[in-house]
Amino acid sequence: MRTTQAAGKIMLVGIGPGSVGHMTQRAREAIAEADVVVGYVTYIKLVADLIEGKEVVRKGMTEELDRAVSALEAARAGKKVALISSGDAGVYGMAGPTYEVLFQAGWTPEDAVQVEIVPGASALNACAALVGAPLTHDFCAISLSDLLTPWPVIARRLDAVAMADFVVALYNPKSGRRTRQIVEAQRLFLRHRRADTPVAIVKSAYRRRQHIEFRTLETMCEADIGMLSTVLIGNSHTFVRDGLMVTPRGYANKYDIEQGGETREGERPGRSLSTGLNGWLENLLDDHAGGESIEQLAARHRLPADYIAATLAEPIEAQPEAAAEDTET
Amino acid sequence: MRTTQAAGKIMLVGIGPGSVGHMTQRAREAIAEADVVVGYVTYIKLVADLIEGKEVVRKGMTEELDRAVSALEAARAGKKVALISSGDAGVYGMAGPTYEVLFQAGWTPEDAVQVEIVPGASALNACAALVGAPLTHDFCAISLSDLLTPWPVIARRLDAVAMADFVVALYNPKSGRRTRQIVEAQRLFLRHRRADTPVAIVKSAYRRRQHIEFRTLETMCEADIGMLSTVLIGNSHTFVRDGLMVTPRGYANKYDIEQGGETREGERPGRSLSTGLNGWLENLLDDHAGGESIEQLAARHRLPADYIAATLAEPIEAQPEAAAEDTET
Secondary structure: OOOOOOOOEEEEEEOEOOOHHHOEHHHHHHHHHOOEEEEEHHHHHHOHHHOOOOEEEEEOOOOHHHHHHHHHHHHHOOOEEEEEEOEOOOOOOOHHHHHHHHHHOOOOOOOOOEEEEEOOOOHHHHHHHHHEEOOOOOEEEEEOOOOOOOHHHHHHHHHHHHHOOOEEEEEOOOOOOOOOHHHHHHHHHHOOOOOOOEEEEEEOOOOOOOEEEEEEOOOHHHOOOOOOEEEEEOOOOOEEEOOEEEOOOOHHHHEEHHHOOEEOOOOOOOOOOOOOHHHHHHHHHHHHHOOOOHHHHHHHHOOOHHHHHHHHOOOOOOOOOOOHHHOOO | OOOOOOOOEEEEEEOEOOOHHHOEHHHHHHHHHOOEEEEEHHHHHHOHHHOOOOEEEEEOOOOHHHHHHHHHHHHHOOOEEEEEEOEOOOOOOOHHHHHHHHHHOOOOOOOOOEEEEEOOOOHHHHHHHHHEEOOOOOEEEEEOOOOOOOHHHHHHHHHHHHHOOOEEEEEOOOOOOOOOHHHHHHHHHHOOOOOOOEEEEEEOOOOOOOEEEEEEOOOHHHOOOOOOEEEEEOOOOOEEEOOEEEOOOOHHHHEEHHHOOEEOOOOOOOOOOOOOHHHHHHHHHHHHHOOOOHHHHHHHHOOOHHHHHHHHOOOOOOOOOOOHHHOOO
């Protein structure tokens, strides 16, 4: 134990998926600097090699607010505290509850107690790396736990992102008590996605009991799913080939990969697609001038009519020429 | 250069936000093991200290497919190749295009050339850590680049997640040529969210020119936004206090934080909320038995009528008792 009178510090440390190799250098340093390590018992075990000789506060899964209060008490006593989360401390981790407790206790950034958040690879990054490249396009993270969030909020989110064709990572998909939430999630997805949409269920990524199972949307609920699982649901373009789940980024919209990567007719490298914003707006104006109503355009593009009307009302500006370093794919 | 005849390897390395301290140990090792390092010039500069004496292939931003082809050629020649991405290789990174190129070239996991993906902290994790705890609840990542994705796809996604109250991280929000996409994103968000919704714009997180700006949904487009920026838009509960952006996880739904964390009346620690799935289903059944129609229930809960009908048709099972280690918040 340190005897210094210096002000304490709370370090919110994301330890990554669980193996020390996938922890950042700063996360390791933060744990090394700490006088006290606070965390859920399971996470404490994952960093056992790094915390010998330190004061350790082990808490249960339900005790997030307690963990934050313990950390603040120790920091107010002048200690450096590492408050550890698996994955990233900001993604369903301790960063949120800790700031809530700190604000409640009257803490401000000018307080003697300093706060540092150490980012890490979240479960969705780790699970994706193990199954292929499922998150290469727009994605969402949704927790199926209804212990703090009303079900209609969760259901509306599932419905919205299933419709808008996101890749989705489900956190906390199922527990001993919560077994129907995953079935309801499947029901909402099947309203919008094909039954053979690829699904990967990853349990304990990069830990000793790592287990990966490929399923489809139709059969996902038959998989072994628990509190240590993350469920990755593909979008309408995601495929599984040779045991790898891949979501194409869209290169095939612009380049002919089979023909050595040549640019497709009508497209230009480094420029927006012909169906990108400006090209789309030009077509929209033409179609509207040609007699299609706002409502017809809205229905065809599956976008709100008032959005179509508002965007048609603005003149299209020529795309400015960009500096050389500012070009994109 | 190595002279071994052993088969080569492609390592897809996520280097994290950019500072070496936030890189994982495995990412460092992979770069150290590599004979050849391939990447976008800007990312190569970020790891300059780690690649002395190695063969380096610098590519432009538009050359993702070229980078993958170069990596495969070098690996086929028996070399170990580190193909680097900033953030996480799986999130808008090189993992996707590389598998697309590998499959096109007839590669399978049984090939002599091995592939390893090394996960890292993505831009959204890094930016969140710097501004507070904005991602503590369900979130999405959406790229505003229309260079590979048609605009209506992007617009539908923005509209859906704005409606369903996700926290959203916008990648590639703006470039020298693409200046209107962020204005259209704002327009879509303002249909569903308050004008004073907190927005943080983070440029070059953890790099030399790091810059953080807090705005609201109404004024976000006046901020300094470029290709190295990530834009974080809060949900309806996100607040900014003392320069920190925080999205509450929902503890206040169950616990009275001001009263020392006591459980609220009608709620139980470790169990679903009274408005969780089972409680909600019970109320739904009661309301339906009391005369509310499926359509009325659907409108009130803002969920599809067929979902309400399907879920009402299934009997509610009692929540099973769970093993002690399986309890949650």
